Amino acid sequence: xxxxxxxxxxxxxxxxxxxxxxxxxxxxxxxxxxxxxxxxxxxxxxxxxxxxxxxxxxxxxxxxxxxxxxxxxxxxxxxxxxxxxxxxxxxxxxxxxxxxxxxxxxxxxxxxxxxxxxxxxxxxxxxxxxxxxxxxxxxxxxxxxxxxxxxxxxxxxxxxxxxxxxxxxxxxxxxxxxxxxxxxxxxxxxxxxxxxxxxxxxxxxxxxxxxxxxxxxxxxxxxxxxxxxxxxxxxxxxxxxxxxxxxxxxxxxxxxxxxxxxxxxxxxxxxxxxxxxxxxxxxxxxxxxxxxxxxxxxxxxxxxxxxxxxxxxxxxxxxxxxxxxxxxxxxxxxxxxxxxxxxxxxxxxxxxxxxxxxxxxxx
Amino acid sequence: xxxxxxxxxxxxxxxxxxxxxxxxxxxxxxxxxxxxxxxxxxxxxxxxxxxxxxxxxxxxxxxxxxxxxxxxxxxxxxxxxxxxxxxxxxxxxxxxxxxxxxxxxxxxxxxxxxxxxxxxxxxxxxxxxxxxxxxxxxxxxxxxxxxxxxxxxxxxxxxxxxxxxxxxxxxxxxxxxxxxxxxxxxxxxxxxxxxxxxxxxxxxxxxxxxxxxxxxxxxxxxxxxxxxxxxxxxxxxxxxxxxxxxxxxxxxxxxxxxxxxxxxxxxxxxxxxxxxxxxxxxxxxxxxxxxxxxxxxxxxxxxxxxxxxxxxxxxxxxxxxxxxxxxxxxxxxxxxxxxxxxxxxxxxxxxxxxxxxxxxxxxxxxxxxxxxxxxxxxxxxxxxxxxxxxxxxxxxxxxxxxxxxxxxxxxxxxxxxxxxxxxxxxxxxxxxxxxxxxxxxxxxxxxxxxxxxxxxxxxxxxxxxxxxxxxxxxxxxxxxxxxxxxxxxxxxxxxxxxxx
Numbered sequence: 001x002x003x004x005x006x007x008x009x010x011x012x013x014x015x016x017x018x019x020x021x022x023x024x025x026x027x028x029x030x031x032x033x034x035x036x037x038x039x040x041x042x043x044x045x046x047x048x049x050x051x052x053x054x055x056x057x058x059x060x061x062x063x064x065x066x067x068x069x070x071x072x073x074x075x076x077x078x079x080x081x082x083x084x085x086x087x088x089x090x091x092x093x094x095x096x097x098x099x100x101x102x103x104x105x106x107x108x109x110x111x112x113x114x115x116x117x118x119x120x121x122x123x124x125x126x127x128x129x130x131x132x133x134x135x136x137x138x139x140x141x142x143x144x145x146x147x148x149x150x151x152x153x154x155x156x157x158x159x160x161x162x163x164x165x166x167x168x169x170x171x172x173x174x175x176x177x178x179x180x181x182x183x184x185x186x187x188x189x190x191x192x193x194x195x196x197x198x199x200x201x202x203x204x205x206x207x208x209x210x211x212x213x214x215x216x217x218x219x220x221x222x223x224x225x226x227x228x229x230x231x232x233x234x235x236x237x238x239x240x241x242x243x244x245x246x247x248x249x250x251x252x253x254x255x256x257x258x259x260x261x262x263x264x265x266x267x268x269x270x271x272x273x274x275x276x277x278x279x280x281x282x283x284x285x286x287x288x289x290x291x292x293x294x295x296x297x298x299x300x301x302x303x304x305x306x307x308x309x310x311x312x313x314x315x316x317x318x319x320x321x322x323x324x325x326x327x328x329x330x331x332x333x334x335x336x337x338x339x340x341x342x343x344x345x346x347x348x349x350x351x352x353x354x355x356x357x358x359x360x361x362x363x
Numbered sequence: 364x365x366x367x368x369x370x371x372x373x374x375x376x377x378x379x380x381x382x383x384x385x386x387x388x389x390x391x392x393x394x395x396x397x398x399x400x401x402x403x404x405x406x407x408x409x410x411x412x413x414x415x416x417x418x419x420x421x422x423x424x425x426x427x428x429x430x431x432x433x434x435x436x437x438x439x440x441x442x443x444x445x446x447x448x449x450x451x452x453x454x455x456x457x458x459x460x461x462x463x464x465x466x467x468x469x470x471x472x473x474x475x476x477x478x479x480x481x482x483x484x485x486x487x488x489x490x491x492x493x494x495x496x497x498x499x500x501x502x503x504x505x506x507x508x509x510x511x512x513x514x515x516x517x518x519x520x521x522x523x524x525x526x527x528x529x530x531x532x533x534x535x536x537x538x539x540x541x542x543x544x545x546x547x548x549x550x551x552x553x554x555x556x557x558x559x560x561x562x563x564x565x566x567x568x569x570x571x572x573x574x575x576x577x578x579x580x581x582x583x584x585x586x587x588x589x590x591x592x593x594x595x596x597x598x599x600x601x602x603x604x605x606x607x608x609x610x611x612x613x614x615x616x617x618x619x620x621x622x623x624x625x626x627x628x629x630x631x632x633x634x635x636x637x638x639x640x641x642x643x644x645x646x647x648x649x650x651x652x653x654x655x656x657x658x659x660x661x662x663x664x665x666x667x668x669x670x671x672x673x674x675x676x677x678x679x680x681x682x683x684x685x686x687x688x689x690x691x692x693x694x695x696x697x698x699x700x701x702x703x704x705x706x707x708x709x710x711x712x713x714x715x716x717x718x719x720x721x722x723x724x725x726x727x728x729x730x731x732x733x734x735x736x737x738x739x740x741x742x743x744x745x746x747x748x749x750x751x752x753x754x755x756x757x758x759x760x761x762x763x764x765x766x767x768x769x770x771x772x773x774x775x776x777x778x779x780x781x782x783x784x785x786x787x788x789x790x791x792x793x794x795x796x797x798x799x800x801x802x803x804x805x806x807x808x809x810x811x812x813x814x815x816x817x818x819x820x821x822x823x824x825x826x827x828x829x830x831x832x833x834x835x836x837x838x839x840x841x842x843x844x845x846x847x848x849x850x851x852x853x854x855x856x857x858x859x860x861x862x863x
Contacts, residue, residue, distance in 0.1 A: 069616035070723055070754075092622055120563065127569050128541050141812040149721040150534065150753035151793035153527045153576045154801070154808050155836060156820050157540070160572035169568075181622035203482050208505060209596045209662055232665030272562040276482035294563045315561030331566035336556055341567055343823035348816070360567070 014062030016076065018134075018142065018173050024055060025171060025353075026140025034353050037167040039078060039106035043113050045323055047166070048330065049357035057108050057171065064174055065148070068093055072131060072148050074176040077108025088179055096123045096180040098256050108172045114164020117256035118214035118225070121206075121275070121291045127163035129178045135162060135170030138349025148176045161344075166359035169348040183213070183227035188248035189240050191222045195279050195289060198222040202292040203276040211236050215292035216255055218262060225252060255290060262288040262297060266324050269298040269307055273316030280310045304329055330360060338362070382421055385442055385466075389424065392434035399423040408467050411452040411459040412514070413800055415716070415770060420447065420461030427472040429585055433553035436583065439466060440551050445832050448579040450491060450522030453514040455717055456798030458526065458578050458834060465832075468583065470521055476500050477586070484591040485544060485561070490521025490584050494528075497589065506591035509536035512794070513702055521584050527576030529794035531627045531701070532658075534752035536592065538794070540575040547586035548574060551825045561588060573820070578796050579831040581824040595660035598626060599670050600694045603682040604651035608632055609728040611653035614680035615751045616724060618657065621676060623669055627658035628752035629701050632731065635708060635746040635759070642707035645700025646693075651683060655751065656701055658694075704748045705759065711744070712761035716773045720784030721755045721793035733783055734758055741776045743769075755793035756784070782807055797835045805835075806842030814839060 028035050034052030044050060061078035068091040075084050081101045088094055098117025099110035111133070116125040132146030146152055146159035162172055193201060198217040205212060205224070213227035223245055226233045245251060254260040262268075273280070275293040285300035300307065304320060308331060311318035320329035333341060338360075345352065345363045357363070382400075389398055399405055400422045409417045421444075426432045439446050445465030452459055461467045473489035476497065480486070481504045486497055494515040497508040511530035512518055518528070524546060527539045536542070545559035559571040574581060605611040611630055618625065631639070633652050640647045647654055655677070659669045670687060677685045688694035700707075709715055722730050731747060738745040744761045758780055762769045781791040781804045791797070791804040805814070817836040821828065 067723075067725065069620040070725065071619060072723075114564075114569070124537065124541055125564060127572055128537065137816065141816075143810075143813045143816055145813070147721075147788070147790050149723060149755075149789050149793070151529055151538065151721045151750075151755045152790040153794060153796050154790050154792050154805060155797070155813070155817050156577055156581075157527070157572050157575065158816065158820065160540070161569055163569055163572075164564075165568055181624065184622065207481065207484060207593050209593045211662065211665065228661070229665045229668045231668045232662050235662060235664040272560070272564050274480075274483045274485075274561045291563065317560060317562070317566045319566065333567050334557070336554055337558075337567060337570075340556065340570065340823065344568060344573075344820065347819035347823045 015059055016062070017060045021055070021057065021060060021171060021173065022136050022140055022142050025136045025138070028053065028353050029138060029140050029351050032351055032353065034356050036358075037112075037171055037355050039109040040080070040104040042102040042105040043109050046113060046321070046328065047355075047358045048328055048361065051357065052353070052355070055171065057173075058106070060173060061106075063087060070148075071150070071179050072176055073179050074148055074174060075107050076174045077106060077111075077172045079107045081105050081107055081110055089182070092182050093179045094182050095129070095177065097126050097129050099126060100257050102257055107175060111163050111172055111175050112165065112167045118216060118252055118290055121294050122213050123180065125163075127160045130160050130163050130175060131178055132176040133159040133162045134173045134175070136173060137170045138351055138354045142173065143170070146176065150178065167355040168345060168359045168363045169354070171354065183233075185230045185233045186213070186225060186227045186248070187233055187237050188214075188223050188225045188245035188251065189237060189242035190245045191224070191242045192220060193217070193222045194220065195287065198289065199276060199278065199293045206275070206292060212292070214252060217289040218260075223248075223251065260288070262286070263323070265299055267320060267322045269300065269318055269320050271296040271298060271307075271311045271316060271318045273311055273314040277314045277316075280314055281307070308332070333360070385438070385444060386422070388438045388442070389435060392431050392438075393424060393426055397425045397427070397431075399425070408449065408452075408461060408469070411449070411454045411457060413455050413457040413460070413798065415764065416457045416460050416799055418461045418463055420467040421464055423467040423469055425469050425472055429549070429555070432468065432549055432583060432585060433555070435466070435468065436549055436551055437553035439829060440553070440827065443827060443829065445829050446551070446583075447831050448521075448525070448583050450519035450525070451493070451517050453518040454522060454526060454796065454798065455719070456792065456796040456800040458796050458798035458831070460799050460834075462832060470519070470583075470585075473521075473585065474519075479504065479591075481506070483561070484593070485588050486591055487586065487588045488520055490519060490524070490587060492520050494518050494520055494523055501591050502594075505594050507594050508589055509542055509592050510539050513705065520587055520589070524575055524584055524587055525577065525579050526794070526796040529750070529753075529755065531629055531750060533750075534628060535624050535626050540572055542590045543571055543575060543587065544590060545588040546571065546574060546584050548582040549585050550582050551827065551829050555585070556582070559588070576796070578798065578835040580821055580835050581830065583830075595626070596662045597666050598658055598660035598694065599666050600688045600697045601657045601659075601670065601673055601677065601685060602647075602688070602697050603655045603657070603677040603685045604648045605653045605655070605682055606651070608653045608731050610681045611655050612724060612727040612751070614655060614677055614682065617676045617680050618673055619752070621672065623659070623672060625657050625673070625752060626660035627656065628750075629656045630654070630749040630751040631701065631704060632747040632749075634744065635704055635748050638707040638711055638746055639700045639704055642710060643699055643703050645696050647700055648684065656697055658698075701748075704746075708746045708759045708761065711746075713763040713765065714761075716760040716762065716777055717795070718758045718760070718777055718780050719755070719792045719795040720781050720789055721753070722784050722787050722789035724751070724754045726787040726789075727756075730756065730783055730787060734780055737776055737779055741772055743773060743776060750793070753793070754789065778804060799834055802834065802837050803841070803845055805837050806845055811839055811842070814842070
């Protein structure tokens with residue numbers, strides 16, 4: 001067997017408190033004590049409720065295994081995203097779904113919230129990169145699903161189910177993530193277009209082989225990022241035309257982390273709708289279009305009911321985010337889907353002690 | 364074959380009256396011609412692509428409307444009759460093996476492409492649609508459906524979703540789970556759930572991920588919306604031959620380590636190369652210990668640069684020879700060899716048994732060496748075909764089912780190979796599914812609490828456990844009876860015992 005000298009271990013503040021967390025959850029289950037799972041708290045405003053005894057996973061951190069040639073990173077949930085990313089960067093790799101870090105976010109929070117950044121439509125979301133998870137269910141049992149390999153169809157895919165479940169099905173202890181190489185080159189081109197023109201342009205460009213890795217529209221400007229080999233990006237850049245965006249990395253980071261001007265509001269809507277859907281709200285609404293049209297951030301005076309209905313009629317859904325308090329609105333689930341959610345919650349957390357009410361009232 | 368005990372193989376025979384009353388109720392919703400009960404009509408349904416396991420069902424239903432499927436499921440639910448859903452029947456793990464006292468629900472008649480949305484690049488299709496038919500329908504728009512299992516000419520998209528099918532391009536383009544937007548699912552009670560949206564994600568839990576690869580255990584998929592991708596502008600294939608499997612494996616690591624994600628990256632060992640060359644004369648070097656096929660796709664300028672880079676890496680990794688397909692015809696010839704590997708190997712013996720473990724690639728040399736030893740020990744030849752990019756290994760064990768006791772030996776050998784996959788940190792199945800075939804090996808890969816969690820998920824969807832009973836997740840008592848050991852975190856119990 002060849003010697004692969006590539007296993008890198010993070011030595012800074014590495015700590016494994018899995019056993020302690022398992023005992024705490026088992027004990028809480030017996031006592032029927034609700035727990036509020038926390039990482040850095042960077043996404044706490046996304047919770048509907050935050051009740052229960054705090055259970056911090058911050059001390060459970062460090063990279064367990066990282067092998068660049070296997071494209072797999074296994075990391076404890078409390079590890080800061082920035083730490084994981086800097087280790088990846090040293091080997092020319094990245095978390096391709098560009099999870100928003102907000103302010104000091106952890107890997108556990110990235111997976112539990114399931115959020116993905118500008119690259120999402122072209123490479124996949126958080127859930128697409130989850131290969132395996134090690135969790136504690138609501139009975140205090142530590143369970144491993146998936147694994148550290150690209151393809152694994154043994155058992156139900158409970159590991160991807162953890163992505164975006166807001167911790168209501170299990171405390172994520174560690175996760176194996178598929179990683180990808182950093183592109184050799186990236187440039188961003190700018191086009192002056194109306195929202196609807198921009199949506200049509202991106203839909204058309206996405207229908208032919210192009211190295212697009214992000215497309216965002218705001219206030220009459222469409223920004224398109226090209227990523228890949230130097231020759232491929234240069235060629236596409238020539239074909240696309242448009243102006244070159246200066247300081248592009250910071251622009252995309254501001255979209256990824258919601259530090260862009262648009263997000264400096266108390267509340268806004270997130271619409272997830274089919275990419276090519278025309279603008280569905282009155283022009284008076286302020287909007288930032290990301291994911292090439294598939295994710296639209298809106299500030300509007302329209303009623304919640306109307307926004308939700310319009311998003312649903314377009315084939316997607318809507319949710320309202322509040323940045324300061326926890327009065328977020330989730331998209332209501334169909335009755336039969338809600339029933340399945342309750343049963344799945346029951347299957348993982350029969351005493352309903354894990355983040356109760358954080359995701360939906362009834363979970 | 365004792366895997367078949369416990370799901371109807373040796374149980375009580377369902378009474379004739381019971382069949383009669385089921386037929387009577389089903390015929391309120393389905394035509395007589397849609398309900399097969401005669402011995403000769405049932406025969407084609409007695410197995411799927413894993414022909415070593417056979418079982419005649421009580422009846423086969425061939426509904427052609429969703430209403431009929433719903434009525435059929437409701438009836439079976441009320442009467443407590445097991446339901447095994449079947450697509451094209453090409454599965455390799457016995458997932459569609461019938462239940463003796465149950466109904467086979469064939470979705471063959473649901474084979475229409477309902478809509479192609481070129482603006483959003485999606486296709487809405489019925490579950491019986493063939494995988495390749497989706498790409499064929501999308502081609503005029505310059506689009507295609509990426510997952511391409513080797514059976515794509517015949518296999519149905521419903522089966523692909525149920526098994527989370529892969530293919531030779533999944534390192535770059537993902538598995539079935541990465542290429543879905545929405546499924547319409549019928550529960551065992553006949554209720555329809557819409558899972559996912561027409562957008563990139565959906566509110567609530569990621570049920571789409573949970574349902575993909577659930578092997579017909581949680582519901583019946585009746586409609587699917589898949590993503591379509593733009594056809595790459597160009598694709599080039601390099602073929603490199605090596606003196607050793609290890610060197611070929613190192614070359615794969617070097618390519619990926621250099622930051623290139625090839626569209627396809629496949630490896631074959633010498634027995635597989637010889638079988639293929641004999642069969643279709645793809646131009647493979649028959650003396651090589653291993654060959655690698657590396658496909659690069661994208662725009663012309665991307666592919667040109669990457670082809671040069673990969674060629675250099677292959678040479679530096681000790682390739683005996685590197686050939687770049689000169690034209691589209693040669694590219695197709697290179698792939699034709701790989702794609703015909705199974706039938707080519709099939710010519711070498713009356714039967715072959717295809718394994719499907721996935722391993723971390725770095726253990727390839729060690730695993731193949733051990734497979735070679737096992738092959739000698741059992742006196743059964745093995746050819747290896749490997750999705751090298753993603754670590755999915757398909758050892759093909761050659762045998763003769765007509766020789767008394769050989770199947771038993773093959774199963775024992777296969778189980779050891781899967782045990783080996785788990786021990787090096789991999790899995791018993793990368794893309795073929797557990798079905799009935801690997802039900803016992805699930806006891807090695809998972810602990811009791813994990814299996815209990817799987818059963819709890821099953822109960823959330825199917826509380827009477829009528830959908831595909833006996834498959835995918837073993838009952839705990841079964842694992843206990845087997846005395847199967849769980850390899851926890853790659854740590855074997857009694858590490859002092861030599862196992863490699």
